[in-house]
Amino acid sequence: MANRITSTLRETDLAGRIGGDEFVACAGGLADTADSMAIAEKLIQNLQQPIAFSSGSPQISASIGIALYPEHGQAEPELMQAADKAMYRSKRGGRGQICLAE
Secondary structure (H helix, E strand, O other), X not given: OHHHHHHHOOOXXXXXXXXXXXXXXXXXXXXXXXXXXXXXXXXXXXXXXXXXXXXEOOOOOOOEEEXXXXXXXXXXXXXXXXXXXXXXXXXXXXXXOEEEOO
């Protein structure tokens, strides 16, 4: 999954695993909210591609929460908290959802 995430992002973007099945991506220099949504949609498409194992192909999905600087926070803790809340809203919405922080 990490390879799929990093291959979707630009070379200047950052990605990391927070723990368990949670990852974070940081993309700077985006023109507007539509740019962040486009990246999130590409991530969902790439993560949902089947992975073949000898025991079968598990179905992978992603729930994405987006927080934007400076609208949703001025510092990393605020942005992470806003993105986390948005991610949990997207989980409640079902597989493959994207939510923007409020």
